[in-house]
Amino acid sequence: MSTAALTYLFVGLTFALYIGIAIWARARSTSEFYVAGAHVHPVLNGMATAADWMSAASFISMAGIIAFAGYDGSVYLMGWTGGYVLLALLLAPYLRKFGQFTVPDFIGERYYSKTARMVAVLCLLIVSFTYVAGQMRGVGIVFSRFLEVDINTGVFAGMGIVFLYAVLGGMKGITYTQVAQYCVLIFAYMVPAIFIALLLTGSPVPQLGLGGTLVDGSGLTVLEKLDRTLVDLGFAAYTDGSKSTMDVFAITAALMIGTAGLPHVIVRFFTVPKASDARISAGYALVFIAILYTTAPAVAAFARLNFVDTVQNTAYEATPEWFKNWEDTGLIAWIDKNADGRIQYSAGNALEGGAPVYREDRGTNGERLVVNAPTDNANEVYVDRDIMVLANPEIAALPGWVIALVAAGGLAAALSTAAGLLLVISTSISHDLMKKTLFGTLTERQELLAARLSAAVAVIIAGFFGIYPPAFVAQVVAFAFGLAAASLFPAIFLGIFVKSVNREGAIAGMLAGMGFTWVYIAWFKFWAPEMNVAANWWFGISPEGIGFIGMLINFAVAFIVARFTAKTPAEIRQMVDSIRLPSTG
């Protein structure tokens, strides 16, 4: 079978599986819709959490980012796993013991205030919509590349399937499809990684292969060869960073804390039966995540090495098929600056103005010409980072079924995360906004209907963002983590660990943390992007890492305001006492 036919087959089979699960796991009550009836086994919840968490960005982009950033890419590896330690130790068991449906539920009850609940809903919506836009776009990109359909058609197909299982099944349907999606995505990620590790280092374990010796006869280890090759081409050494230590510290901290504060991740721990299950389930989740996250740096290093080896000084006509394929999708471009017909790759941007804008005609070697003016450095190659995972099987000349598998895996990663996000969005609207704030008289059936309707509307909005991606999507991912770190995490943490923090303190803290972080990021990203250089950053912290400072501000404001306002009421103190104990009564 051809690769395209195999891809249709794999994607079709996995989609049929997801739809089957959706029909089997229909939700019949709000409790099933919001938290799957709190009956999910901790291991299954761990898998579902891993799929929920690992998005199109983890599956497609992360290894690519690390491939091009080297050591600096570590911020994502540590940041997006270290957060689970915070979640398991500081939040998950207590929130499970509290035992309601949503994150704003906890903040609203603990701080005895509808205002606090609304601030939490606002944070949740900003964080989740930011995130979901990227997922739908990811679905579209995978479709367009592997199935050769229009990106918009891909987005519609993704919307259709998420609509089915999110609206029908709610959390129950999402949980069991996420378990299936985890299996698909991890298999799809590991198979090419193992193949490539074997090809390059002779080791079938990518994690060991990363430190292994190359089988090309050079006697060098993977990392030595990479360091030498990259330094020769004018890049920084792979194992050294170019970011400042302060910035790496702050970004890692913001990502860790932001991870622990993301509503769609937290809410997964409401679905297990008991507080002790929430602890161990976080452990399982991190095991399942770590399998991919420790493989990603190996994939990154292998891919970068393969890429340089394949293109450097190769005549354009002699490049493999994938080079031309990805040129057609706009993710790679070559501009023959020295007119020798060969590709030269080195440090620096090859084109003025970033991404290539293609012309209709082709150059003398058959390459696609671009409108962009060449820069005055020697680099002739523009390459999009996302290529690294998607094209890796092709770059390593792996068989067609592996390529088809990667397509199915990328879709599983994007769909599972999109569904989890849509669920917390719809829940916060039907439960926190409608039932708990505006229309307290809603019956169970009406609330369930409202939940399904809000899920439907959220799917449509997410699809709209997928088809018309706001130009700033890539820019605002920092927002999601920064805001979660500066607003939701401190409010929940203080709510559990510090009884003296009261309504006034929490609200002021959330608003101060969120406001500060928002203004800092917006200033450097939108209002004055030309100012976005290290010299202008406070304490040398980039917008990606500022959520860490936002969190400190939140803590400080919460303590100071709580000190000078009315004490936390006795019944709330009792509630905190009871959530600190795993047993009931």
Add this chain to the structure above:
Amino acid sequence: MEQTKRNKDYWRANVALLIKLLLVWFAVSFGAGILFADFLNRFVVLGFPVGFWFAQQGSIYVFVILIFIYVFRMRTIDRRFGVSDEDQA
């Protein structure tokens, strides 16, 4: 009163454990992986500069181990103070 004291002691034991584990969490990621990475990179073990290994591999393994230590230690502490939820539905 008995119960209140028991609950207070339980919470203190819990927080003491948390602090120990979070110190390790900080040491492997922010310590070995970031602040001391340049220094540790002078040593190469099994093909990895040590600081780079902590940043891209080691810290993640330690995170997993920390959560499981927490789970098992807490199970004991819960039982010791009679607040375990293991037997509850």
